[in-house]
Amino acid sequence: MPNTYFQFKQFRVEQDRCAMKVCTDSCVFGAYVAVEEAQRILDIGAGTGLLSLMVAQRSKAGIDAVEINPEAQQQTQENFAASPWANRLQLHPQSLQEFAGQERPKYDVILSNPPFFLSSLKSPDVAKNTAKHTGELLFEDILYFAQQHLSEQGKLYLLLPPAEALYFARLAKASDLYLQEELQVYTYHGGKCIRHIQTYTFAPAAPVLKDFFIREEDKVTYTAAFTGLLREYYLAF
Known part of the structure; x- marks a missing residue:
């Protein structure tokens, strides 16, 4: 029976009640x-x-962390409480729309691995649908919140598949948020680009584009870039 948790060097993520589990691209993000x-x-x-x-x-x-799903809320709160940083982590068990309706500070960093499949077929698993498909949380909601609550020099980070990343960039530009950097994440050298990590700010600029490979061409060996990035987290490194 597989573990119901993912153990990192300094903390553990229990995940048996969450639709979306710990995955490699989220860890890279x-x-x-x-x-x-x-x-x-x-x-x-x-x-x-x-x-x-x-x-x-x-x-x-x-x-601050916003989460709408009741089971995920409970698990998030338990993971926060068990971590070394419980005094700095605050869960808000509500939608982003509800969270935005209250007085909030300016944030230096806003990050999100949002529901992202805009047009693909949905799973029969309702919880997984909410986690992976736009519906409860729209790209427009994220952008509107960032316009209001990102600090002047702040950065908005998104993790998205390639097609959705292109769509989000168009929406962001119309909202006066500009793509500064894009890290294109590949499964392995010569493999498929699976995700884009995008960085947005209020300052217009030509975006810097970079490639990031998780594994070497043999599809087994982790790249030096990957091991270097995750060294502070993964037990194996």
């Missing part, structure tokens, strides 16, 4: 976002709490 200087961070769609925990490890920021 959590390790990649620049949070070392941030004072306030918001995690939209916290799920298991993975991203909040990863950025808590690398920062001294106060972190």
